[in-house]
Amino acid sequence: MLATLSRVSALVPFTDNVRDLSNQQGYQFEFRCERCGNGHRSAFRRDTVETGRKVLRAAGHVLGGFTQRVSRTVDQWQYDRTSNSPAKDRALAEAVERARQEFRQCRGCGDWMCAAMCWNDEIGQCLRCAPVVAEEVARAQAAAQRDQIRERAQQADWTADVDMSARAVVACPSCGSKVDGGRFCSACGSALAPRVRCGGCGSEANRIGALFCMDCGQKLP
Template sequence: MILLQGIRPLPLTEDAMPTNIPFTSNYHDLSSTDGYQFEFHCDRCGNGYRSAYQRNVAATGQRVAQGLGNLFGGRFYGVTSTADRLLDRSTNSEAKDRALNKAVTEISPHFHQCLGCGDWVCGDVCWNEQVGQCVRCSPVASEELAQLQAEARRYQVRDKLREVDLTSEMTLDEQSHPRCGSCGAQSHGGKFCSSCGSALSVEVTCSSCSHTNPAGALFCSQCGTGLV
């Protein structure tokens, strides 16, 4: 969060701007030449808030002056040049500092800085009000208990499942039948596929000695020649 512990925004007046604006890294600058807007994010969950859009008055005045210059030509050249100089198109400017300070005042009530880890976290999800720390440093007891209970249930279900007989209706001593090597159909016994007629037990003939080897053999059982 951009507002540090113990520091309050100064009054937003033209003559009394703060010389320093405290900040951290958890905000995004959405400003453009037309106006200023900022997003502030929680360091823990990433949720956040977007400040209200603040129009850049200087940019509006410049566009008006440029329009007059285009309309009346050289007579208003000095006006448009002055408007260009007044509009600061750089990343930092006094107008932007005022807008940022105003955004801090608007959004800061939604955030708290944890004195345990130093993170700025949102008050809605990640702040333990009873302890005064974020829920990562000091978890809420009821939420922590619910998480531990869910984890314990998973372990207990897994342990009990090991004791349940899930194979009582399976015939484990019955020969299993492979799929057909030609068409991929599930076979139900026999020597040939009932879908395409291909032999289910494909034999491999050795290219060296012409010996017939069973399916899956890597080397010829007669001469030792590789079959793959």
């Protein structure tokens, strides 16, 4: 965010929704809508001082002597390009004047909104403070429809044909293929819930791979 310029006495807009894209070659600024994020980027404005410094440096390398000393002096000249540059102040002021055409400041919330997408011309406020009635009705209808769909889906019986007494199997215990239910594997035909019967007590609750019966402890075949 960019602070209010120290060299401009008038109130500066867009101080909380502008991004400084300036570099050593010149100045550029990007303004964004505080609702949708769309924005406007100013044209790049080259810094004439920096251009002059480049010329002097180039001349110093070629001519040497006095010109080279001047070039070194220019290179040593330090100034704050963030907020203490008159050239940058002018560049920002011009960018702000052009951006005014694309944005409106809402008197309700104080935010800057793009005129194309987020501004209610009829009311004179942003769409957050003064939404368009038809759009609000459409959103409310869609939300109610979603709620009613969920409610009706919960009322329907989706488990009538599901065997809840058998443990669900997602992979075939024989071949390891992924399965979507049923009693037999569609890849190898093996039973998805094979039973290992104990020869001692007759229990069929033992899992494949078990060595001893979980009910009587007898060794399984």
